[in-house]
Structure formats: structure tokens, C-alpha cells
Amino acid sequence: MTNFNKLTITDLQQRVDDWIKEFGVRYYNELTNMAILTEEVGEVARIMARKYGEQSSKITDENYDLGDELADVIFVVTCIANQTGIDLSDSLERNLKKKTERDKTRHWENKKLL
Numbered sequence: 001m002t003n004f005n006k007l008t009i010t011d012l013q014q015r016v017d018d019w020i021k022e023f024g025v026r027y028y029n030e031l032t033n034m035a036i037l038t039e040e041v042g043e044v045a046r047i048m049a050r051k052y053g054e055q056s057s058k059i060t061d062e063n064y065d066l067g068d069e070l071a072d073v074i075f076v077v078t079c080i081a082n083q084t085g086i087d088l089s090d091s092l093e094r095n096l097k098k099k100t101e102r103d104k105t106r107h108w109e110n111k112k113l114l
Helices: 009-024 030-051 066-083 088-103
Strands: none
Touching: 009 066, 009 088, 030 066, 066 088
């Protein structure tokens, strides 16, 4: 069994796929997963607005766990990647390379960040 503390993105994609096949029966269709992703991001936003923003908490907000909700987002993103044939490791490498080439000086030149 993979150790979650050292879980690579490739391992994550395989673990999610294995979980879906063992416990989830099959992947939801892509549009359903997009709706679920939106719901999960909304739960992250709810916690952020109450814990770090100005919105007051309700008693029902006490059991929300930001780490758990972020993990839900990662899980659904991984499901979408798996069912659409995306290798997230490769995609993240390309994305970081693109950002590095495009933004290597941009943020250092932004006086609002200094």
C-alpha cells in the first residue's frame, strides 16, 4: 500500500482509479464530476470566507476541515484527469515550465508584491 505522506501524483492517479473500481463501481460522467468539483470548491470557499475572511461562522460550520475539503477537490480533479486520459504529472511539469518561462520576472517586478 502506498504511503500517503510520500504519494506521488502518478501514485495518486492509480490509487484513485483503484478506489473507484473497488468502491465507486465506476466513474461518474465528466459533467457530473465537474458539478461535484464545483460543489467541493464551494465547500473550500465556505471555510475560507469564515476562517480567513469576514463572514461569521455558524454552528454547522464547526465540523468543516479545510484539509479534508482540499483533499476532496484533489480527489475529484484526479477523477476527471483519469477519465479523460490526462497524466497529471506530465501536465503539471509542462504547466510549471510554462509559468516559469512566462513569469520569471513578472512577479518580482510587481510593486504590489514587494
